[in-house]
Amino acid sequence: MNKLAITGKGGVGKTTLASVLAYLYARDGRRVLAIDADPAANLALSLGFPPELAERITPIAEMEDLIYERTGAKPGTVGGWFRLNPRVDDIPDRFSAEHRGIRLLRLGTVKQGGSGCLCPENALLRALVTHLLLGRDEVVIMDMEAGVEHLGRATAQAVDALIVVVEPGRRSLGTAHLIRDLAGDIGLRRVYVVANKMRDERDRAFIESQARAEGFEVLGYLPADPRVIEADFTGQAVFDAAPEFVRAVEEVKQRLETLSPSEEVSES
Numbered sequence: 001m002n003k004l005a006i007t008g009k010g011g012v013g014k015t016t017l018a019s020v021l022a023y024l025y026a027r028d029g030r031r032v033l034a035i036d037a038d039p040a041a042n043l044a045l046s047l048g049f050p051p052e053l054a055e056r057i058t059p060i061a062e063m064e065d066l067i068y069e070r071t072g073a074k075p076g077t078v079g080g081w082f083r084l085n086p087r088v089d090d091i092p093d094r095f096s097a098e099h100r101g102i103r104l105l106r107l108g109t110v111k112q113g114g115s116g117c118l119c120p121e122n123a124l125l126r127a128l129v130t131h132l133l134l135g136r137d138e139v140v141i142m143d144m145e146a147g148v149e150h151l152g153r154a155t156a157q158a159v160d161a162l163i164v165v166v167e168p169g170r171r172s173l174g175t176a177h178l179i180r181d182l183a184g185d186i187g188l189r190r191v192y193v194v195a196n197k198m199r200d201e202r203d204r205a206f207i208e209s210q211a212r213a214e215g216f217e218v219l220g221y222l223p224a225d226p227r228v229i230e231a232d233f234t235g236q237a238v239f240d241a242a243p244e245f246v247r248a249v250e251e252v253k254q255r256l257e258t259l260s261p262s263e264e265v266s267e268s
C-alpha cells in the first residue's frame with residue numbers, strides 16, 4: 001500500500017486519520033509525502049508541524065509565477081493556450097516542508113470555474129497529482145475534500161485505496177455512496193470505509209450492519225477520543241497526543257496491508 005487517498009464529508013476526521021497514518025508509515029522507515037488537497041488546509045496542524053514551518057508551505061494553486069512558468073499561461077485564464085503537460089517533477093521536493101520524516105505539500109484550490117475548469121492552474125495540479133501517484137515511490141497520503149477532486153482516469157488506477165471516513169449517524173454512509181459512485185466513474189474501485197468517532201458498541205454495530213447491507217468493506221473503527229480534540233488545542237501531533245486512537249489506526253494500516261494493491265478489479 002503506497003498511495004492512499006482519504007475522503008469523506010466535512011469534519012469526520014479525514015485530516016486526523018491522514019496525519020496518524022503518515023506517522024505510522026514514517027515510523028516504519030518509509031519515506032512519506034503527505035498531501036493537503038483540502039482547501040481548508042490543516043494537515044500541518046494535525047501533523048504537529050511548527051507553525052513557522054507550516055506557514056512556509058505555499059499552496060501550489062496560489063503560486064502564480066510557477067503556474068505561469070510551467071504552463072505558459074497566467075492563472076485564471078480560461079480557454080486559450082497553455083501546456084497540458086507541464087514539468088512538475090521538481091515541485092514536490094522544492095515546495096514541501098519536512099518535519100519528523102514527513103514531507104508536506106499543499107495543493108490549494110482552484111478558485112475560478114470550479115473543479116472541471118480548463119485553466120492553467122488546474123493543468124498544473126492535475127499533472128502534479130499524476131506525478132505524485134505514478135512517478136514517485138514513497139508512501140503518498142492525500143487528504144482530500146469529499147469527492148474525488150484532483151483524481152482522474154489516469155490516476156485512479158494508481159490509488160491503492162480510497163478511504164472514506166464516516167462517523168456515527170443515520171446518514172453516515174450517505175457520502176460514502178456518493179463518493180463510491182464518483183470514484184466508479186473514473187474507474188477507481190478500491191473504495192473502503194473507516195468509521196471514526198465511535199462512542200460505544202452501538203455505534204459500531206450500527207456502522208457494521210449498514211456497511212454489510214450496502215457492500216462497504218470497513219477497514220477499522222476509531223474511537224471518539226477527547227485526546228484527539230485536545231491535540232487540536234495544544235498544536236501537538238495527534239500521533240503523540242492520542243495513543244489509543246493511534247492503536248486503532250495501526251489496525252487500519254494492518255488491514256490495508258492485507259489488501260492487494262495490484263488486485264485486478266474488473267470494469268463493470
Ligand SMILES: Nc1ncnc2c1ncn2[C@@H]1O[C@H](COP(=O)(O)OP(=O)(O)OP(=O)(O)O)[C@@H](O)[C@H]1O
Nearest residue numbers: 010011012013014015016197223224225228229232
Ligand atoms: N476520533 C476522534 N475523537 C474525537 N474527536 C475527533 C476524532 N477525530 C476527529 N476529531 C475532531 O473532529 C474535528 C474534525 O476532524 P478533522 O479535521 O480530522 O476532520 P476533517 O474530516 O479533516 O474535517 P474537514 O472536512 O474540516 O477537513 C477536529 O476537531 C478533530 O479534533
Ligand SMILES: [Mg+2]
Nearest residue numbers: 014015038042
Ligand atoms: Mg480536513
